[in-house]
Amino acid sequence: MDLDPIVVTLIEALIKTIVVIIALLTAFAYLTLVERYVIAKIQSRIGPNRVGAIGGIALLQPIADAIKMIFKEDFWPAQADKIIYTIAPGIAVGTALLAWAVMPLHPSTEIFGYHIDFYIADVNIAVLYLLAIGSLGIYGIVLGGWGSNNKYSMLGALRSTAQMISYEISLGLALVGVLMLSGSLSLVDIVEKQSFIWNVVWQPLGFIIYFIAAVAEVNRLPFDLPEAETELVAGYQTEYSSLKFALFYMAEYINMLTVSAIASTMFLGGYQGPFGILPGVHWLILKIMFFIFVMMWMRGTLPRFRYDQLMGFGWKVLLPLALANIFVTAIVMVIFK
Amino acid sequence: MELIPFYFLAALGVIAALGVVMLRNPVYSALCLAVVFVSLAGLYVLLSAPFLAAAQVMIYAGAILILFVFVIMLLSPGSDPLKEELKWQRPLAVIFGVALVAQLALVIALAVLPPTRGPFTPELIAQIGSTQAVGASLFTDFLLPFEITSLLLLVAIVGVIVLAKKRQ
Amino acid sequence: MMLTVNHYIILSAILFSIGAVGVLMRRNPLIMFMSIELMLNAVNLAFVGFSRYLQSIDGQVFVFLILTVAAAEVAVGLAIIVALFRTRQTVNVDEANTLKG
Numbered sequence: 001m002d003l004d005p006i007v008v009t010l011i012e013a014l015i016k017t018i019v020v021i022i023a024l025l026t027a028f029a030y031l032t033l034v035e036r037y038v039i040a041k042i043q044s045r046i047g048p049n050r051v052g053a054i055g056g057i058a059l060l061q062p063i064a065d066a067i068k069m070i071f072k073e074d075f076w077p078a079q080a081d082k083i084i085y086t087i088a089p090g091i092a093v094g095t096a097l098l099a100w101a102v103m104p105l106h107p108s109t110e111i112f113g114y115h116i117d118f119y120i121a122d123v124n125i126a127v128l129y130l131l132a133i134g135s136l137g138i139y140g141i142v143l144g145g146w147g148s149n150n151k152y153s154m155l156g157a158l159r160s161t162a163q164m165i166s167y168e169i170s171l172g173l174a175l176v177g178v179l180m181l182s183g184s185l186s187l188v189d190i191v192e193k194q195s196f197i198w199n200v201v202w203q204p205l206g207f208i209i210y211f212i213a214a215v216a217e218v219n220r221l222p223f224d225l226p227e228a229e230t231e232l233v234a235g236y237q238t239e240y241s242s243l244k245f246a247l248f249y250m251a252e253y254i255n256m257l258t259v260s261a262i263a264s265t266m267f268l269g270g271y272q273g274p275f276g277i278l279p280g281v282h283w284l285i286l287k288i289m290f291f292i293f294v295m296m297w298m299r300g301t302l303p304r305f306r307y308d309q310l311m312g313f314g315w316k317v318l319l320p321l322a323l324a325n326i327f328v329t330a331i332v333m334v335i336f337k
Numbered sequence: 338m339e340l341i342p343f344y345f346l347a348a349l350g351v352i353a354a355l356g357v358v359m360l361r362n363p364v365y366s367a368l369c370l371a372v373v374f375v376s377l378a379g380l381y382v383l384l385s386a387p388f389l390a391a392a393q394v395m396i397y398a399g400a401i402l403i404l405f406v407f408v409i410m411l412l413s414p415g416s417d418p419l420k421e422e423l424k425w426q427r428p429l430a431v432i433f434g435v436a437l438v439a440q441l442a443l444v445i446a447l448a449v450l451p452p453t454r455g456p457f458t459p460e461l462i463a464q465i466g467s468t469q470a471v472g473a474s475l476f477t478d479f480l481l482p483f484e485i486t487s488l489l490l491l492v493a494i495v496g497v498i499v500l501a502k503k504r505q
Numbered sequence: 506m507m508l509t510v511n512h513y514i515i516l517s518a519i520l521f522s523i524g525a526v527g528v529l530m531r532r533n534p535l536i537m538f539m540s541i542e543l544m545l546n547a548v549n550l551a552f553v554g555f556s557r558y559l560q561s562i563d564g565q566v567f568v569f570l571i572l573t574v575a576a577a578e579v580a581v582g583l584a585i586i587v588a589l590f591r592t593r594q595t596v597n598v599d600e601a602n603t604l605k606g
Binding site for chain 2: 507508510511512513514515516518519520521522523524525526527529530531533535536538539540542543546549550553554556557558559560561562563565566568569570572573574575576577578579580581583584585586587588590
Binding site: 135 | 364388391468
């Protein structure tokens with residue numbers, strides 16, 4: 001039976017999409033457990049150790065959490081905008097998942113004579129696509145905050161808009177240095193060019209700026225002002241419960257995975273091992289886990305920024321540094337051409 | 338083959354555009370406008386301009402429209418009043434709209450497109466990359482407009498600060 | 506039937522007309538402003554459509570410049586609307602009928 005090549009491509013893309021989504025959702029479930037465990041250790045507590053425990057770690061805890069979440073009452077605030085209140089968590093998760101369409105996960109290989117690329121799409125504007133999808137992610141938070149018809153939610157949404165617009169600029173500019181070195185906007189090209197030396201060696205400042213801005217983009221401590229629990233109850237997600245709350249939670253963790261994967265791919269060589277040792281998806285997972293651990297570590301140890309400090313830091317420190325980084329990179333590239 | 342995505346995106350864009358103009362709640366209008374921007378980005382991909390598609394989503398949907406939503410939430414103006422102060426305005430607007438449509442239809446029907454073609458075929462753009470093609474043109478032939486645009490942005494920044502500053 | 510430049514130009518004309526009617530009909534400056542953005546986008550679509558038809562990259566450069574100008578315009582326009590709201594406590598353009606704030 002001969003199939004139309006377009007049909008084959010579509011089926012292949014569909015299978016890859018399903019696999020990536022299942023992997024991300026599993027990773028999300030277990031990240032909640034890892035986060036609770038790591039934070040517990042940092043704070044000298046025991047952490048989850050009951051549900052299906054093996055060696056003191058509750059391996060079935062995520063399933064218990066999910067069942068509990070599903071059976072909670074799905075609360076509708078009075079006067080809430082029903083449509084927007086409902087679609088906001090969907091937008092948040094949808095944009096978080098879309099970013100993975102261009103992520104190269106593993107070197108292309110031949111399996112049983114069939115060539116497989118381990119990415120869903122290799123477009124020559126992949127980095128721009130990531131930034132565009134990232135900028136759409138704000139809508140989930142903003143609409144969720146506005147649709148809840150609650151002062152705390154609204155304040156959280158306003159804060160997150162200002163914060164994410166401010167840090168998005170530094171985030172994008174931090175990546176420009178890498179783009180100048182690679183001469184390509186395709187993530188596959190960028191990874192292939194780092195087969196021996198990672199970009200972080202040439203772009204240490206860009207790497208640091210990217211990581212700080214990325215932590216601010218995913219609203220994690222010390223930049224979690226949109227959901228600062230001491231001032232805003234829970235910010236934009238105050239009114240959300242049950243599955244809709246779970247979706248916002250999922251979006252936050254998948255965004256953590258996304259920014260970690262972008263940092264790994266752009267600066268740490270993605271699936272490339274150090275000095276070309278055994279390239280493969282295990283390196284990418286290892287690097288993502290490293291970034292996730294650092295973010296959890298920061299949550300366990302750092303206090304929250306004040307709002308004016310947050311804005312001042314973003315506009316007066318990160319942005320000029322990112323511009324200076326591009327300037328210096330350009331000069332060095334021209335001199336050592 | 339290209340017609341199916343075109344008609345889908347075009348229908349989506351027109352319905353959402355009508356939503357922008359018709360809906361009473363400004364937040365709904367803004368959301369509809371976001372849909373218009375995304376459907377236009379899809380059309381740009383069909384027109385082999387993926388760079389513009391990404392820029393469209395990033396700048397229009399990700400920055401400009403977020404500013405709109407921010408201001409709408411900040412002011413929370415609510416829905417438009419149903420009563421019009423100027424009674425003749427709505428019908429007059431519709432008349433002018435119809436006149437505009439007729440004029441545009443006439444121009445499109447009578448227009449003769451020039452047969453001259455430049456070197457940038459979709460194949461060539463795909464080969465050198467849409468971003469590279471736009472960038473090379475922007476920094477050579479259009480360098481002066483590009484620099485003037487940066488000046489315009491500076492003027493806008495100063496203007497916004499003057500407007501936003503509290504009066505003494 | 507093939508997809509030609511006419512399809513894009515007609516779509517662009519439809520979107521432009523919708524935007525123009527929106528500016529004329531609505532009294533909320535935010536929605537009028539959004540309608541102006543809609544008209545700008547319609548023009549952008551025509552530019553890209555012609556750029557593809559004429560096989561020239563100039564149209565795409567114009568669209569890029571329009572994007573920048575639109576960003577500047579929106580920043581200033583929204584600042585004016587916020588300033589208007591501060592002094593008048595309303596965003597109905599019919600009530601903004603004096604030159605002095």
